[in-house]
Amino acid sequence: MTDALMHVASLHAHYGLSHVIHGVNLEIKPGETVALMGRNGMGKTTLIKCLMGLLPASSGAIRLRGQDIKSLATHSLARRGIAYVPEGRGIFQNLSVKENLLLAARAGFEGRMEWTYDRVLDVFPRLKERLAHGGQQLSGGEQQMLSIGRALLTNPDLLILDEATEGLAPLIARDIWSIIGIVKKSGISSLIVDKNFSALAKISNRSVVMVKGAVVFDDVPTKLIEQPKELKTWLGI
Amino acid sequence: MDAATFFIQTMNGIQYGLLLFLVASGLTLIFGIMGVINIAHGSFYMIGAYLAWSLMGWVGNFWIGLVAGVMVALVLGLLLEWLFIRFLYDRDHLQQVLVTYGLILIFSELRSMIWGDDVHSVPIPELLNGSIQITENLAYPIYRLWLSGVCIVIAVLMFLGIQHTRLGMMIRAGESDREMTKALGINIGLIYRFIFALGITLAAFSGMISAPISSVFPGMGSQVLIVSFVVVVIGGLGSIKGAMIAALSVGLIDTFGKVIHLDIFGINIFPEMSGMSIFALMALILTLRPQGLFGREH
Structure with a gap:
């Protein structure tokens, strides 16, 4: 528990009067890639918003490197090394593509500068051709590359990706998965939400399944594949 | 109208328009970026003029008074944002209007207590006193030229600042997606505080530099507020470029409306109804383009 990068314990959260997150426990170790799965409306995005400080948690604890961060403002959380690629x-x-990137560029939590503007452009050559374009002129895939590149430029320890490949053509989605692979190799922890079960199972160290705001499964992906009945009820696969 | 009068009125119209831009740009920035309708904006124009009158009278120097007044306005802006405005970002417009209307009443009462209800005048600084002889029988006051020049410099700095600086990038990002800006580690609360202070300082500064050419009187805030809202609505809420074009149009129309003589069917339209002209322009623009000249469609 002490070596966890992020540790969430009995987290509860509400949207107005409706109780959406019911006592979630979650742990992300340094360098670990965690898949967050579940059908629509099961609380994945809400949980992510809590982790980002965009939705106040009602009770429970969120710790980053052992420190309680539950009541910190979003920008301070980001400065402590969490990056967010939203749905x-x-x-x-x-803003232009270049401005989107430059705006985010800074040293990470302990002054790390592994991801620079130039390195991001090397990893995303398509963005290089579009630097002067406005953000609204990009295709869905290019937007997702920009969003991930921008997140990496904050030199995070934890990257949260909500709906990583939603709405993307299969070929573009494959590019995104390979980029996620590069992120994983560079030692950044990630929490990834996506509908593509097999791609997620391949890349992640752990699968977490949410049903009605609670975690019902938390183990290695191979264990999840062994449970076809649960897969059907939890994920509709 | 002869050429000389036309020239002078054009210059006056532009100068009035530029001054309006300074006031309206703060209003439109605060609305466009933070979503706050600040109807107390005109009060800062009034406060600026009274500050100029009292500070310049006290130290006996226009320039020192001007710098001191800007400092006071900045501090006032930061303080007010912290005390009141920051609680309004997530509220609806009615609540924003109620709070800022409350501020109008407070400022009006404070002004009455501190400075009284008299009308005052501020002398033109020595350095800028006098006129430039343009032709044999045509002269234009140097102070008005200086005033226009200052407004243009500030407008250019504003455009450059928003388009080409890191802070400007953050401001535009916050305008586009507040949550995402925070999620990149940018403290948007601090940026909002700065923008609010900057916006009201611009209004106060306009009041200070216009004090020598108009008089300093209690109702000057509400007068400029109404015209500034006309400018912001014509230009499009949140658009600096729109505010500039609208301010110049309003300045010119208002100025010429007062000197043109025009009768239609024996009814005197100008100058009799010139007070209505800018509202007629606003009605026309709203009919043709409800979002204003450069406003985004909702």
Whole structure:
């Protein structure tokens, strides 16, 4: 428990009066890739919003490197090494591709500078051709690359990807998965939400399944594949 | 109208328009970026003028008074944002209007207590006193030229600042997606505080530099507020470029409306109804383009 990068314990959260997160426990170790799965409306995005400080948790604990971060503001959380690629990508439409990237660029939590503007452009050559374009002129795949590149430029320890390949053509989605592989290799922990079960199972160290705001499975992906009945009820596969 | 009058009125119209831009740009920035309708904006124009009158009278120097006044306005802006405005970002417009209307009443009462209800005048600084002889029988006051020049410099700095600096990038990002900006580690609360302080300082500064050419009187805030709202609505909420074009149009129309003589069917339209002209322009623009000249469609 002490070696966890992020540790979530009995977390509860509400949207207005409705109780959406019911006592979630979750642990992400340094360098670990965790898949967060579940049908729509089971609380994945809500849980992520809590982790990012975008939705206040009602009770429970969120610890980062052992420190309680539950009541910290979003920007302080980001400065402590959490980066966020939201559902819908969150590209600044009125900024150019270059500005979207430069805005985010900074040293990480302990001054790490592994991801620089140039390195991001090397990993995403397609963005290089579009530096002067406005955020709204990009295709879905390019937007997702920009969103991930921008997140990496904050030199995070934990990358949270919500709906990593949603709405992307299979070929583009494959590019995104290979980029996630590069991220994994560089030692950054990640928490990934996606509908593509097999791609997630291949890349992640652990699978976490949420049903109605609670975690019902948390183990290695191979264990999950061995449970076809549960897969059907939990994920509809 | 002869050429000389036309020239002078054009210059006056532009100068008035530029001054309006300074006030309206703060209003439109605060609305466009933070989503806050600040109807107390005109009060800062009034406060600026009274600050200029009292500070310049006290130290006996226009320039020192101007710098001191800007400092006071900045501090006031930071303080007010911290005390009141930051609680309004997630509230609806009615609540914003109620709080900022409350501020109008407070400022009006404070002004009455501190400075009284009299009308004052501020002398033109020595350095800028006098006129430039343009032709034999045509002269234009140097102070008005200086005032226009200052407004243009500030407008250019604002455009450059928003388009080409890191802070400007953060401001535009916050305008586009507030949550994502925070999630990149940017403290948007601090940026909002700065923008609010900057916006009201611009209004106060306009009041200070216009004090020598108009008088300093209690109702000057509400007068400029109404015209500034017309400018912001015509230009499009949140658009600096729109505010500039609208401010110049309003400045010119208002100025010429007062000097043109025009009768239609024996009814005197100008200058009799010139007070209505800018509202007629606003009605026309709203009919043709409800979002304003450069406003985004909702």
